[in-house]
Structure formats: structure tokens, C-alpha cells
Amino acid sequence: MNILETIVAHKREEVAARRRAGLRPPEREIAPHRPFRAALLDEPGVSVIAELKKASPSKGVLAADFRPLDLARRYRAGGAAAISVLTDERFFQGRIETLAAVREVVDLPLLRKDFLIDHFQVDEAFAWGADAVLLIAAILDRVLLGELLAHAREAGLDCLVEVHDERELEEVLAAGADLVGVNNRNLRDFTVSIETTLRLRERVPGEVPLVSESGISTPEDVARLRAAGVTAVLVGEGLVTAPDPAEAVRALRGAGAGR
Numbered sequence: 001m002n003i004l005e006t007i008v009a010h011k012r013e014e015v016a017a018r019r020r021a022g023l024r025p026p027e028r029e030i031a032p033h034r035p036f037r038a039a040l041l042d043e044p045g046v047s048v049i050a051e052l053k054k055a056s057p058s059k060g061v062l063a064a065d066f067r068p069l070d071l072a073r074r075y076r077a078g079g080a081a082a083i084s085v086l087t088d089e090r091f092f093q094g095r096i097e098t099l100a101a102v103r104e105v106v107d108l109p110l111l112r113k114d115f116l117i118d119h120f121q122v123d124e125a126f127a128w129g130a131d132a133v134l135l136i137a138a139i140l141d142r143v144l145l146g147e148l149l150a151h152a153r154e155a156g157l158d159c160l161v162e163v164h165d166e167r168e169l170e171e172v173l174a175a176g177a178d179l180v181g182v183n184n185r186n187l188r189d190f191t192v193s194i195e196t197t198l199r200l201r202e203r204v205p206g207e208v209p210l211v212s213e214s215g216i217s218t219p220e221d222v223a224r225l226r227a228a229g230v231t232a233v234l235v236g237e238g239l240v241t242a243p244d245p246a247e248a249v250r251a252l253r254g255a256g257a258g259r
């Protein structure tokens, strides 16, 4: 089994258990929806989606002293357009509760970054205060992708639809994705290369904003992606491990100025 298959097998068990336990959102009221897709388009340059990522299957623990609320405030101070919250517990050491907690301390739109295979996870994302969900083409067949897109939109959530290659890109565009993410991480060997985004860029219609995900750490990476017309970058490791995360976001934004 590759890592995605392992994660998805676990998700099936997790969803079944959570469904049995019922939806348990926070008691307090969640503030109104914050448009995620529109926030990425608000900037004249490349927008930064800053990720709260404690650990990963490829690198293990990235931030031993992980303080998501403090990090979220720093991302906001550096000018991030949105925040990606990794909610998977087993492989990334995230928690769904972090969505609601972050929502209390920053006013940016929040993406639930997880491995969604079921309508229930969309409902959870909404209940815990996400403004958008990630849908990964590699783990969804065409029918389920279409259903989850429709279900999320009905709930008022934006969808970032992730692809790794040309075939997946074609499929998600046919399914009606209006925000596409190209993941630069090869899930077989975990290598990352922004060449994946640069290769697929030409095939993404101009009206569909493109997010480049994974393996982006330097202003030079962002400058290359800006020149190719990328709308936003999604950055995890490069920010959670930075000595000054606000400054790190600022530096990436600076390199992406004037798209």
C-alpha cells in the first residue's frame, strides 16, 4: 500500500467511528462564513495559504513545541490570505478542534486539510468552522468527487480540489472544480518539485485560480510560480519550522508581489 492508500484505509475506520459517536461541534456559535476562494484573489500578487502542520508522514514531527494559535496569529501578522488547518490526527498530529480555536483568534478564512472521502467529513468541517475543504482527486472517484463538491457548496464551503497529474486535472475540471491545487509532492517517494505545478499550469483555464502546494520554502520558488501566473501557494513545513513565521510569510508575499 502507498501512503495515500494507508491513510484512506484509516479514514474509513475513523469516519465510521465518528459517525457512530455523532457530530459534536463546539457549543459556541461559529462566526459567519469567510470566503476562501475570494480571499486568494483579493491580492494583486501571489497569496499565501499558511498551514498549521505539526507533523507529516514524510518528515515526522516538524514542530515539537507546536502552538497553533500563536502560529496562526503570526501568519496573520505576516499577511497570509488564509490558513490551512491539518486536522488528521494519526498521520499529521492535527485535531479538528483546532479549526474552531483558530477561528476565535484570527479573522482569516480556514481550509480543513484532511483526506475527505465521505459527506460526514464535510459536515464536520462546516460544524467546526472551516470555510473550505480540500478534496483530493487521487482518493475520490469521479462520482464521489462530484457529490462532495455539491455537498460542500450547498453548505457554503469552497473546495480546493487537489491534483498530481494531467489526468486528474482533466477529471476535476470536468467535475466543475473552480479552484485547483497542484500538489508538488510525489506520494510514492515523497520528493517535491515545483516543476509539477509549472508543467500543469498551461492546462488550467485562466478563470480557475491555481494553488501550488508543497515543497515551497524560498522567495525564489514563489517568484518562479508568480511568473507562471499561479494565484496562491500553500506552505506548511517552510513556515512551521521558520524562526520567525510572520517574517517568513512576509518574504514569500514580497516575492509574489504584482502577479
Ligand SMILES: O=C(O)c1ccccc1NCC(=O)[C@H](O)[C@H](O)COP(=O)(O)O
Residues within 6 Å of the ligand: 003, 051, 053, 056, 057, 058, 059, 183, 185, 187, 190, 192, 213, 214, 215, 216, 234, 235, 236, 237, 238
Ligand atoms: O506532507 C506530507 O508528508 C504528506 C504525505 C502524504 C500525503 C500528504 C502530505 N502532505 C499534505 C500536504 O499537502 C502538505 O501538508 C501541504 O501541501 C504543505 O506542504 P509543505 O509545505 O511541503 O509542508
